[in-house]
Amino acid sequence: MSGWTQEVYGRAHRGGHIETVKKNLKELSEARIRGNHYDIFVGVSYHMYNDNLGDELNKMREYAESLGYVFMLSWGRTICIENTVQALRHLEAKRNGSVRPYEIGKDGMDLNTMFPPAKPEFLKSMERLRFHPEKAAAFYSRWPVSPVCLIADVFCEIRWDGRVQLCAWTDDMRLTLGNYLEMTQEQISAARRGHPLCKECLRYRLNYYFHITDCTNGMGCWITRLPITTH
Numbered sequence: 001m002s003g004w005t006q007e008v009y010g011r012a013h014r015g016g017h018i019e020t021v022k023k024n025l026k027e028l029s030e031a032r033i034r035g036n037h038y039d040i041f042v043g044v045s046y047h048m049y050n051d052n053l054g055d056e057l058n059k060m061r062e063y064a065e066s067l068g069y070v071f072m073l074s075w076g077r078t079i080c081i082e083n084t085v086q087a088l089r090h091l092e093a094k095r096n097g098s099v100r101p102y103e104i105g106k107d108g109m110d111l112n113t114m115f116p117p118a119k120p121e122f123l124k125s126m127e128r129l130r131f132h133p134e135k136a137a138a139f140y141s142r143w144p145v146s147p148v149c150l151i152a153d154v155f156c157e158i159r160w161d162g163r164v165q166l167c168a169w170t171d172d173m174r175l176t177l178g179n180y181l182e183m184t185q186e187q188i189s190a191a192r193r194g195h196p197l198c199k200e201c202l203r204y205r206l207n208y209y210f211h212i213t214d215c216t217n218g219m220g221c222w223i224t225r226l227p228i229t230t231h
């Protein structure tokens, strides 16, 4: 979640109602107490933006902890590769006058015509981010540059219909690699290698931006580099 009030929560969770979320959190907590299920880990993950810190964050932390949940923090990021790459290419073209075209895929896939242009709403929502994806290259400069994305081989995103997605952070169903039950891990990895979207993603070093978490407490804390100001 990303706010205590509807006004702030609704900025990132379009169509969501924070009072419903709070009510459900309370019901779940009560069910946990009734069933004596303290052995089940339940965490509340709060995405931080430039405009939802301070009271918004502190009130939600207080509420979540009062219900017995572990409160976890991570910086909001634009985790949708297609939109993020398109947005970065748009910004690069604006800065430099042009951007190189996507390479054509082995199967003839042409992302130059397949993806819609970056949407103004998306570009605007990026302004809320403390950690803009344009900073990824500098932020992760101490991590080795790799011509292939090894991290994506660790996660295998299988869609409801059994097809393997290019990676966990893509949504477009045209970006699938084949049927999970008919492929070996080696074949899945080979199908991902050299994909034109991966090449752009790696060029901007978004593979790290998407995959390395920066929780500040709770589980899965790999790194924390940005100062958190909640007051």
Ligand code: SF4
Pocket: 081, 148, 149, 152, 166, 167, 168, 169, 192, 197, 198, 199, 201, 202, 206, 207, 210
């Ligand atoms: S390079 Fe980017 S798009 Fe390709 S698998 Fe890795 S994170 Fe996903």
